[in-house]
Amino acid sequence: MTSAVLEVKDLSFCYEEGRPILQDLHLTIREGERVGLIGPNGAGKTTLFLLAGGILKAVSGQIRLCNQPVVPGIFRPELGMVFQNVNDQLFCPSVREDLAFGPTNMGLSPQEVERRVRSASIETGVEKLLERPPHQLSGGEKRMVAMAGILAMGSRLLLLDEPSANLDMRYRRRLINLLQKRQDCSMLIASHDLEVLLELCDRVILLAEGTIQADGLPKKIMAHTDLMHQYGLEVPHSLRRSLRKFYIRRG
Numbered sequence: 001m002t003s004a005v006l007e008v009k010d011l012s013f014c015y016e017e018g019r020p021i022l023q024d025l026h027l028t029i030r031e032g033e034r035v036g037l038i039g040p041n042g043a044g045k046t047t048l049f050l051l052a053g054g055i056l057k058a059v060s061g062q063i064r065l066c067n068q069p070v071v072p073g074i075f076r077p078e079l080g081m082v083f084q085n086v087n088d089q090l091f092c093p094s095v096r097e098d099l100a101f102g103p104t105n106m107g108l109s110p111q112e113v114e115r116r117v118r119s120a121s122i123e124t125g126v127e128k129l130l131e132r133p134p135h136q137l138s139g140g141e142k143r144m145v146a147m148a149g150i151l152a153m154g155s156r157l158l159l160l161d162e163p164s165a166n167l168d169m170r171y172r173r174r175l176i177n178l179l180q181k182r183q184d185c186s187m188l189i190a191s192h193d194l195e196v197l198l199e200l201c202d203r204v205i206l207l208a209e210g211t212i213q214a215d216g217l218p219k220k221i222m223a224h225t226d227l228m229h230q231y232g233l234e235v236p237h238s239l240r241r242s243l244r245k246f247y248i249r250r251g
């Protein structure tokens with residue numbers, strides 16, 4: 001079995017006392033796994049990301065990243081996160097400086113930082129935007145710049161929060177192709193775009209009521225109509241069609 005990149009044990013968290021968001025959560029992501037995280041609005045998907053990224057502090061439990069405990073406030077380049085609201089993570093005067101921020105903080109030489117900025121910007125197709133101020137970019141452009149930023153760090157685990165939100169067909173396809181090619185990274189992708197998860201993920205986790213309600217093959221979990229409806233989710237269109245074919249064939 002491949003080694004774990006993220007291990008979450010007995011994790012509990014609340015923003016306000018008496019209103020738990022996550023309760024005794026257990027989760028392991030292994031090297032090379034691409035895991036979709038689904039659940040209704042407010043289930044705690046973003047909260048889980050912020051805890052794994054050391055931005056929030058757990059009430060109890062442990063989180064380990066690449067075999068080392070996550071300590072809130074300590075920079076861990078092994079983990080790259082694209083926030084749901086990308087405006088929260090692009091803050092430099094130019095795209096080039098934004099992409100260089102992570103690798104520079106890793107203590108890399110200016111030549112290596114430049115090499116990574118160039119390579120990540122080409123991979124994501126944002127090389128023409130390098131001199132632009134990030135706040136002037138479109139939503140889709142900003143998201144690809146944020147992706148380029150974590151690729152430039154060479155993170156082993158990517159936490160992507162609604163990566164396809166507000167992307168047009170071209171950007172959405174570019175994102176899917178890009179993530180499909182990154183076999184070297186593990187990914188946890190929170191999304192309401194279930195078709196994207198069907199294309200990208202080999203495993204899906206359903207988070208609701210503070211804990212994991214299902215964990216398994218994407219097609220199996222997402223085609224489970226009762227389970228999906230119970231947590232306010234719909235069976236994705238492509239699976240509805242294949243279910244229909246299945247029932248028609250069986251007569």
Ligand SMILES: Nc1ncnc2c1ncn2[C@@H]1O[C@H](COP(=O)(O)OP(=O)(O)OP(=O)(O)O)[C@@H](O)[C@H]1O
Nearest residue numbers: 015016021039040041042043044045046047048084
């Ligand atoms: N800073 C905060 N203070 C208090 N409550 C918060 C805070 N941030 C989030 N919450 C609450 O925590 C719960 C979980 O929110 P979270 O953003 O993690 O859910 P989510 O699963 O990512 O939802 P969505 O699918 O809508 O993005 C929600 O009820 C939300 O209102």
